[in-house]
Amino acid sequence: YADESRTEEAGVYYGLRQQAEKDKESSEAYLCLSDFIAPSATGIPDYIGSIAASAGFGVDELAAKYEADNDDYSAIMVKALADRLAEALTEKLHQDMRREMWGFAPNESLDTQDLLSIKYQGIRPAPGYPSQPDHAEKTTMWKLGNITEATGIELTDSLMMHPGASVCALVFAHPKSSYFAVGKVTNEQIVDYAARKGTTVDAVETWLRMHVIRALVRLAIAVFAAHTLCVGLAQAAGAGGTKKKIEQFLDTDNHTNNWAVLVCTSRFWFNYRHIANAMSMYRTVKRMGIPDSHIILMLADDVACNPRNCYPGTVFDHPQKTTDLYGDNVEVDYRGYEVTVENFIRLLTGRVEQHTPRNKRLLTDDKSNIFIYMTGHGGEDFLKFQDSEEINSYDIADAMQQMWEKQRYREILFVIDTCQANTMFSKFYAPNVLSIGSSKKGENSYSHFHDRDIGVSVIDRFTYYNLEFFESVDMSSKHTMADLIGTYNATLMHSTPGVRTDLFARKLEKTYLTDFFGAVQEVELTPEPFPIGQRQEST
């Protein structure tokens, strides 16, 4: 309305209501922005605020100047900074509006963190965003607020704001207002909306489609200017409905690569069984399709070529000696003195030294499922490396949290076979980690099969019974983690295996063994065989 008398209509904002069917159990309403404004029938006077802020004046020119100097970095930084400043200015304007100008929340005192997690009263959606996907509403806004004259921010023909680093928003004060996404807009909704607005269906569709394109463009920019990504994500995650979407997206079962880190921390011949443990896990993951390039094998000693080994070049995990675990083809990535706590933590967190070759790096990303297997001598909250130093449970827990923050994994399966193994994962706090240990606090883990020729025990019980189950598992197996854990028998193992699932988001019954032990592989076949030894003419 033009004034407080509320007789003359100055302009009309139109809204779209959520239509997509929600969960039957859900009590959520089907929302529209108009829900947050008092209906005129009630007679309660209500207001809508609007904000238009820009930090973009002169930015294009400055960026163009940097680009002319081939300084793309500065150009990107200028644009990114302007974007951030515009967002910050909006945040400030909104706050002033709440506290003073409009004053519906005069006693508000929120810190930055609260602001980012939208704890303030009311919302400030913008036309073209999920709550109101129609960009055309901006014209109404510009008309009502005389925005071009007041600020210099113009609307382009495609209803984008010029200069670029500008933000506009509608401000709702209702205490129960919240961000939502209109979601899928149906055809009859568009027809009705066009009729209400007095415009054509085509026009509505154009401005609604803009929303999608804009979102894509924003995504591309976010990826390009990687350093602003985190801030962007934090804000996106803060926006109620979007947050849910991101969570759903991250929760979907779509890891794209598998890695295995297999660590034997024990030195000396009498610890033969620990190397056999790690080697049998190596053979298992390799058989299930994880390539050597995705397996980091750490062996603290060399028993295969040890002078005491009466079967040179072999490692056996059973007195029958049917399968040589060392085989003809093995790649040990860290060996001997290289197996240290420092190297292990560096490997996990990716903080390796400059010249470290590829096979000594864990090149994972946020779509990697990692299987970490450790074996050696340990105790309550520690595992010995090389019989000379220890890693403690806090170290691994912190390393994993750091991995999570650096987006170095999607899910981790942590398996440890050592005395009091379950204490080693008791301190974990990073999400999406499933942990299995061989024995509980105060219990030892025991060895299996003393071999009279080799002269020492050749495997540990926990690992042996795991392997026994894996013998029936191949790449196409549908066995789940629950199946594996179901076979654990404390009497046979002489210790009580432990499983920690509270950090793991999925149900064990729905987690396939192949999610960790198999490999996701993408194969591209070339139509023609590729000749080797023939030099191509065109170089």
Added chain:
Amino acid sequence: MRIPRLAVLAACGSFVVAADTPSKALAGTTAEMFSEDLTIAMLADGRVLLHFDFEMHGPQATNSSLHSYGLLPRQIGEISQRYGVSELQLAFTQGTWREARWGVPPAAQGIGAEVIAQLADGADADAQWSGLTNALSGVFCASLNFVGTESTTSPRLAFSHSQRGGALRHGFLPRENVCTENLTPWIKQLPCQAQSGVAALLNPHRLFNMHFLSVAMALNSDADTLRYRQTLSVVVDTPAYDRSWALSALAGRALAAPCPVATRSSVRVVAPAAVQVAPQADSTHNAGTSVTHLFDLQRRRVDDIVFTFSAEFDDKTKYWATAKDTPVPAIAAHRHITGHGSSGGIETVITNHRDVPMTVAYFDAVPWYLRMYAHTLFVHATGADGHTSQLTPNQIMFTPAVDRGRPAVLELELELPPQSRTVLRYDFDKGFLKYSEHPPDANRGFTIAPAIVSYSLAPSDTARPLSCTPGATCAVRVYTEPALASLPTPDFSMPYNVITFTCTILALFFGRIFNLLTRDFAVLTPAK
């Protein structure tokens, strides 16, 4: 989950293709060459030496081309380009070559892992070297990244024959194990891997059941060619103490058809005349008491070779007796550590077996924690007449050590009298290591890299390593044994005791005295 199987099929499929197209390709071009040779030598003590020699050479890769590497291993080519390497030698060796029994070693060897590289000259040679050793450690699954500045040297005399300008770097890890994981990548670099030709005999389970094994590679890169040579020498026991044994029983595998891309594929057998070799060789040569049998695998298929001792050698001791005239290498060198406690010495014995004076270069890199005293250097030679006299080196180059920085390097040029035994000795004190500098198995002691004696072999000398071309001057290196030095080892639980004890004292005494000095003590009278 069916996809991985497809991948396997695809891999096999492309392998078959790879195996038969290149020979056609090679017919039209001489761009790349590959040869595979195996030498089987029966040693004087009844053991057998297998020496595999694979040589590839091709045009120098250009930066732009993705297809420059047909036969040459791409990873090696890329490493040499990236780090400006013109010459590179890498060897992993286990076991001692017993020259008294086995005669001349097939190639230079020293127990452990050795890297020698000729790098492009420049200020960043050390950075290049560090990058190179790390890259090689990745390729060969070895701890070569431990070749830090502490064990890197720049020899000036010992390797001078290979000097072509640029920065020479030498690194040695005497404690490096050699096992299947080092052989796996080495085999993968062969064009046919272990699938065909003499390489089919490369069976890790037999190779590591040995008395001596040396796995080596050498890269030589100049303006337009890249040569890559992979050699493997192994000394094994014969399969049985019967009169007759077969190669397939020795290796556990049979010879395969030659690698299709090979331009030469041959087996050479060096055996005493009293040993019959079946099938009949393509050609034979007599050299003294031994006969050389040559098989050309490309002319005909040979699956197995059977060795049969004639009846007179039924008794092995007779064979041993007749085999005594194995040619002895011109120079032999052995080294040991003397003394006990906190000081000691290093003593090297170099023997000249020839009737002419020999000029040799002696190279020894001693870690900083054996504090070597150059002034104690003592060189005495005992001639054929039993007379001992002091020997003055022609040249002495000594680089003192820097603690935790670089080793002490002693290089000497010596002229050894004919048929002489030269003793070279110097003293050291043992340094103290920091608590954290000890390896996990500290009580084992520290292995000191072998000393190297290098000399130039006359074209007329018949006791030649297999790596030397006949009838030409050849640069030969002789390695001594590595030495084991025990250093004062701390009681590793002690620091904990010391820390707790010291902290208690600090807390009790420092706290009290601090209070006494800083506080003002006064008697309080209760307020009325």
